[in-house]
Amino acid sequence: MQKHKPLIEKLFAKNYQLIDGTDEIFELDLALWEYEVLSKEELINRSAYLKLVDGIETTHFKTCNLQNIEEIHRNSSFRTKVFFLDGKYSTGYATHSLFPYRGKFHPQLIRALLNILEIKPGNVVLDPMAGSSTVAVEANLLGIDSIAVDLSPFCALMGKVKTFALDLDIKILESIIIKPKELLKKLKREKVPEYFKNNKDDKKRSYYEIVLLVFLDTVGFASRTSSSIDNLFPRVLERYVSTIKYFQEARQKMGLKIGKSKIIQASVLDLPIDNDSVDAIITSPPYSFAIDYLKNDQPQLEYLGYNLDSLREEMIGLQGRGIENKLEIYFDKMNQALGEMKRVLKKNAPIVIIIGTNDIQTNGVRLETKVIELGERQGLKFWLNLQKPIRGLQNTMRDESVLFFTNQK
Ligand SMILES: C[S@@+](CC[C@H](N)C(=O)[O-])C[C@H]1O[C@@H](n2cnc3c(N)ncnc32)[C@H](O)[C@@H]1O
Known part of the structure; x- marks a missing residue:
């Protein structure tokens, strides 16, 4: 042989x-x-x-x-444990696991893209439809600064927590959570807690935002199981704190220098960012009308005091009646979004757009083909479509396209 x-x-x-x-x-x-x-x-x-x-x-x-990964999930449900332990290389490391956001990037893919595009410390990378800020976290882990924009205030909160938790003083966090029962009482009683209204620039604000995210995570978790918020809150809190603590210890041991992030609640259609100021964009728009992000996060957004209807108007993928009309509005918004991305990008800088093939919901229209066409019409030079399969959603989406463009001014 x-x-x-x-x-x-x-x-x-x-x-x-x-x-x-x-x-x-x-x-x-x-x-x-x-x-x-x-x-x-x-x-x-x-x-x-x-x-x-x-x-x-x-x-x-x-x-x-990390050695302590089993310990972090000591109190997690069997499903959560399996999800994170099986996926520790692709979804569960550093602070990515703090809120299990639906439809987020595999962080490893983002890390590889940053490497391939030769984005280094000193550069700024933008994700203008950031969701749970996977791009910002990965960039920061590599010492690169980033800007994350999302229309959803809940995504902005998630992004702030996940990036802040990469580099914080664990002692301050531990001092804040010393009495979990009292914290929970306050969070339940006050809706948007007084603390956030009264202490806009307080140093401890970011630490309290972690606790707020734990609470909102618990609210969602409780609505999917038969357990009560009172039961779940201390367990979720412990998972967050130990995840952050063990990562902090490892980060210090490895001498990782963490980049800075700016997390902004705004629209990709009108970015509050200067012209020619960003070194790279990596982003993933909603895959036409596959997911209603506002409905998914409704309990959290309502708790935070936001009106879903006014957010809905600007949300890409949520307007129109019937497939043709929905697609027309979707592509019109994507065209505007691509124009804004081009405006803020430096000359010859790269832009990568990850988008799913959603042709079952779109009556056969290929989203990636149209996005390439719109990008080129905006003056972006398209140079590669890397196909990747989607696991677990085969009946609606079979694969994603990773589209590479360069900004020609
Ligand atoms: C596919 S998800 C992004 C997920 C992200 N890549 C992650 O890793 O978590 C698309 C995001 O686009 C956001 N979005 C929709 N319309 C927007 C708009 N007009 N401006 C900014 N963000 C928008 C949604 O809130 C959603 O979080």
């Missing part, structure tokens, strides 16, 4: 190993691209898909593989 050399050994040098679960063709493609673009030292410090580089464990592998 002829001897066979495994694919990985053909692609990478000896003593290089991929992170567990890297088994999709597109992941291999990105891993190889990182391998071609980054130096050995950069691969150790920044790579998304490598576990070993010339026998040395990568920073990313160490970040995913």
Whole structure:
């Protein structure tokens, strides 16, 4: 029998190993691209898909593989535990797991894109439809500054917490949560707690925002199970605090320098950002009308005191009657969004748009084809469509396109 050399050994040098679960063709493609673009030292410090580089464990592998990960989920439900432990390399590391937001990026994909696009500390990366701020967190983990914009005030809260929690004083957080029962009483009694109205710039505000997110997470969790908020709140709080604490310890040990983030509640159709000021954009718009983000987050938004109807008017993907009219409005908004993105981007800077093929809901219209066309009409140069499969949603969406453009001014 002829001897066979495994694919990985053909692609990478000896003593290089991929992170567990890297088994999709597109992941291999990105891993190889990182391998071609980054130096050995950069691969150790920044790579998304490598576990070993010339026998040395990568920073990313160490970040995913915290010793205490079992302990963090000591009190989680079996489902949550399995979700995070199975997905620790793709969804659950650093602060990404703090709020399990539906439809978020795989953080590893973002890390790989930042590497491939050669975005470094000193650059600013923008996600103008940021959702749970996955791009901001990944950029900050690599020491890169970022701006995250989302129309939803709840997403803005999530983004603030997830980025702030990357680099905080754990002692202050522990001092605030010393009496969880009293905190919960206050949060339940006051709707939007007085603290946030009265202490706009207080240093402790960001710490209290963590507690507020824990509460809102608990509200959602309680509505999906038979457990009460009173029962769940201390457990969710403990999960958040231990996740943050163990990451802080690991970050200090590894000497990670965390970038800064600006989280803004605003519309991509009218970005409060200067012309020619951003070094890269990575974003993912709503996939036409696949998900009603406002309805998903209704309990949280109502608690925060927002009117869903006025947010709905600006939300991409939520207007119109019948498929044709909905699509027309969707593409009109996407056209405006692409124009705004071009305005704030520096010359020759990259823009990556990730969008799902949603042709069952759109009567066969391919969203990515139209987005490429709109981008080119705005003066962006399209140069690559990398296809990736979507797991678990096969009946409505089979794959996503990662579209690469460059801003030609
Ligand atoms: C596919 S999700 C982004 C998820 C994100 N990539 C993540 O990792 O969490 C699309 C986001 O676009 C936001 N969005 C919709 N219309 C918007 C608008 N006009 N301006 C800014 N954000 C908008 C939604 O609130 C939603 O969070």
